[in-house]
Amino acid sequence: MNTPAPVERKRTSAWEMYRAIVGIGAFCALLIVSVFNATAARIADNKARFLSKAVAQVLPASNSTVEVSVDGSGALVAATESADLPVFLGYDEGGELVGAVITAQGMGYADNIRVLYAYSFEKQAITGFKVLESKETPGLGDKVEIEPHFLANFDALDARLDEDGSALANAIVTVKEGEKTDAWQLDGITGATITSVAIGEILNAGSSAWVPVLERHARAFEAPLPMEE
Amino acid sequence: MALKKTSPTDEFIKGLWRDNPVFIQVLGMCPALAVSNTAINALAMGAATTFVLVMAGLSVSLMRNFIPREARIVSYICIIATFVTCVDYAIMAISIELHRALGAFIALIVVNCLILGRSEAFASKNNPGRAILDGLGMGVGFTFALFFIGVVREILGSGTLFGVELFPEGFQTWTIFVLPSGGFFAMAGWLLVVNWIRQRQDDAAKQAEETAREAAS
Amino acid sequence: MNEQGYWSIFLDAALINNFVLAYFLGICPFFGVSAKLETATRMGGAATFVMLVASTCAYVINMILEAINAPYLQIISYILVIASTVQLVEMLLRKLSPATFRALGIFLPLITTNCAIFGLALFQTNKGYGFTQAITYALGAGAGFALALVLMAGVREKLDLADVPQLVKGTAAALIVAGVLSMGFMGFAGLGR
Numbered sequence: 001m002n003t004p005a006p007v008e009r010k011r012t013s014a015w016e017m018y019r020a021i022v023g024i025g026a027f028c029a030l031l032i033v034s035v036f037n038a039t040a041a042r043i044a045d046n047k048a049r050f051l052s053k054a055v056a057q058v059l060p061a062s063n064s065t066v067e068v069s070v071d072g073s074g075a076l077v078a079a080t081e082s083a084d085l086p087v088f089l090g091y092d093e094g095g096e097l098v099g100a101v102i103t104a105q106g107m108g109y110a111d112n113i114r115v116l117y118a119y120s121f122e123k124q125a126i127t128g129f130k131v132l133e134s135k136e137t138p139g140l141g142d143k144v145e146i147e148p149h150f151l152a153n154f155d156a157l158d159a160r161l162d163e164d165g166s167a168l169a170n171a172i173v174t175v176k177e178g179e180k181t182d183a184w185q186l187d188g189i190t191g192a193t194i195t196s197v198a199i200g201e202i203l204n205a206g207s208s209a210w211v212p213v214l215e216r217h218a219r220a221f222e223a224p225l226p227m228e229e
Numbered sequence: 230m231a232l233k234k235t236s237p238t239d240e241f242i243k244g245l246w247r248d249n250p251v252f253i254q255v256l257g258m259c260p261a262l263a264v265s266n267t268a269i270n271a272l273a274m275g276a277a278t279t280f281v282l283v284m285a286g287l288s289v290s291l292m293r294n295f296i297p298r299e300a301r302i303v304s305y306i307c308i309i310a311t312f313v314t315c316v317d318y319a320i321m322a323i324s325i326e327l328h329r330a331l332g333a334f335i336a337l338i339v340v341n342c343l344i345l346g347r348s349e350a351f352a353s354k355n356n357p358g359r360a361i362l363d364g365l366g367m368g369v370g371f372t373f374a375l376f377f378i379g380v381v382r383e384i385l386g387s388g389t390l391f392g393v394e395l396f397p398e399g400f401q402t403w404t405i406f407v408l409p410s411g412g413f414f415a416m417a418g419w420l421l422v423v424n425w426i427r428q429r430q431d432d433a434a435k436q437a438e439e440t441a442r443e444a445a446s
Numbered sequence: 447m448n449e450q451g452y453w454s455i456f457l458d459a460a461l462i463n464n465f466v467l468a469y470f471l472g473i474c475p476f477f478g479v480s481a482k483l484e485t486a487t488r489m490g491g492a493a494t495f496v497m498l499v500a501s502t503c504a505y506v507i508n509m510i511l512e513a514i515n516a517p518y519l520q521i522i523s524y525i526l527v528i529a530s531t532v533q534l535v536e537m538l539l540r541k542l543s544p545a546t547f548r549a550l551g552i553f554l555p556l557i558t559t560n561c562a563i564f565g566l567a568l569f570q571t572n573k574g575y576g577f578t579q580a581i582t583y584a585l586g587a588g589a590g591f592a593l594a595l596v597l598m599a600g601v602r603e604k605l606d607l608a609d610v611p612q613l614v615k616g617t618a619a620a621l622i623v624a625g626v627l628s629m630g631f632m633g634f635a636g637l638g639r
Contacts, residue, residue, distance in 0.1 A: 035314070043321045047325060050325050137408070
């Protein structure tokens with residue numbers, strides 16, 4: 001006869017508590033850390049691929065890129081770790097500088113919008129534009145991503161600097177659809193006013209921050225080898 | 230204690246309709262409404278939740294004699310959080326775009342009352358086999374519910390299904406359905422359908438009972 | 447470091463991206479408690495309180511996790527620390543201010559594992575808010591949650607007296623009201639720019 005006596009539910013002993021907490025803690029920690037390590041390489045790969053695809057879209061002429069950041073003295077240096085809003089210099093196959101790619105973000109209609117755009121040193125203008133992340137209203141605000149006449153703004157959105165070289169000569173500003181008269185204006189989208197205005201502000205802020213630095217230092221910047229494709 | 234008569238298949242089936250987490254138990258509504266704006270998102274969210282349900286249920290069931298009564302909620306939360314973290318990284322490894330689309334709601338699976346509820350009500354009192362079936366049933370039922378809401382929202386709100394355009398150029402999408410309000414309306418719609426079906430089932434059962442009673446008397 | 451201004455953060459959390467009506471966080475208590483105006487206001491108060499506590503916890507934990515470089519512990523540490531801190535605060539409240547404790551009552555434990563609280567912690571970390579920004583965010587979120595609850599309760603109390611079809615009564619009606627409220631709140635978009 002081997003029926004065990006019914007277990008009396010007394011207060012759990014300290015040992016049982018300790019054993020359970022340590023056991024469960026160890027089990028959880030082990031599982032989390034192993035999954036993290038197992039997926040880390042794949043995730044980094046995914047992120048890099050996503051970014052390089054986006055960069056290739058806005059700056060098709062570039063064959064390879066280098067992420068740059070600004071050091072204490074205001075000069076450009078190769079970035080040692082990836083920034084939250086990375087900025088890249090793009091080079092063609094011959095190693096010639098073809099342009100810069102800037103990441104910028106700002107508050108749109110619904111939530112934060114994150115964009116990637118290309119700056120051409122030759123034209124001194126923004127020549128490529130892509131929305132990385134947005135939660136704008138589908139069918140309205142998200143038209144900024146696909147509407148042809150809005151994207152036509154980026155054939156050459158003027159971003160030249162003033163005589164000083166320290167700020168944009170003309171601030172990038174969004175105007176009502178069809179009212180664009182100057183090259184530095186962004187022709188908006190009717191029905192998506194707030195989003196269009198937000199894009200204009202984001203581009204203006206990003207360019208004001210980076211174009212002066214890039215114009216001053218990018219040509220002289222020595223790209224370290226090997227560069228990322 | 231009376232011997233349970235429920236068969237293993239019943240453990241699985243009950244989650245699909247009779248005890249459907251979203252429409253009957255009305256649990257786990259937050260993700261049901263938030264991530265169901267497209268069919269793909271709904272399926273992905275459902276799959277992730279099912280995974281956590283099954284794994285957490287299995288773990289809790291395996292450790293049920295080991296977890297002291299006083300610390301059980303904390304332990305369940307710990308275990309659930311672990312599997313949610315695993316799912317989070319797994320989705321990031323599979324597709325960055327999908328991870329961005331689901332956003333913080335993957336992490337929010339951890340506070341889905343459904344999982345904690347099942348761990349406490351079922352997994353802690355049954356063997357691993359049944360716990361898995363229960364988790365699977367609830368998960369699949371949850372996924373179905375999300376999927377139905379997602380399908381309605383995507384077709385009406387974007388005119389697509391799984392990204393495939395369904396309507397000719399001139400179709401004006403009912404944009405409200407991919408916005409938060411649409412989530413509420415779509416869920417209300419399905420809830421009405423479910424309530425109506427149950428009403429009819431109850432009425433039919435009552436009818437059958439009455440006829441049986443009359444026949445007996 | 448996020449550059450958003452305080453007023454913008456507050457409006458964003460309370461109105462433009464209301465936690466309940468735009469993000470679907472905190473739905474369970476929203477439908478469970480919003481039937482009566484009085485319980486709704488108390489729930490709103492309790493939620494704001496817990497959000498402030500959770501926000502502080504999340505900020506501190508995030509600092510630690512960044513220091514030890516263990517981002518994968520985020521989910522598990524947030525939920526465990528927030529749950530236990532609220533428990534602790536509840537015990538402290540019971541000792542130090544029994545009046546407040548009785549006012550908040552049963553709602554404190556109800557809210558702790560609520561998606562709204564956890565969601566707040568996650569969003570705040572993702573947006574990279576500093577400490578004062580995080581507190582403003584929590585206040586805004588709590589205020590928005592309370593506002594949505596009170597509005598909902600007001601409508602539902604009236605609805606209880608109206609002639610609603612049997613099939614629609616209860617959760618379905620509440621969902622439709624929530625949908626209409628959500629549409630209303632969409633009008634706040636672009637505020638504070």
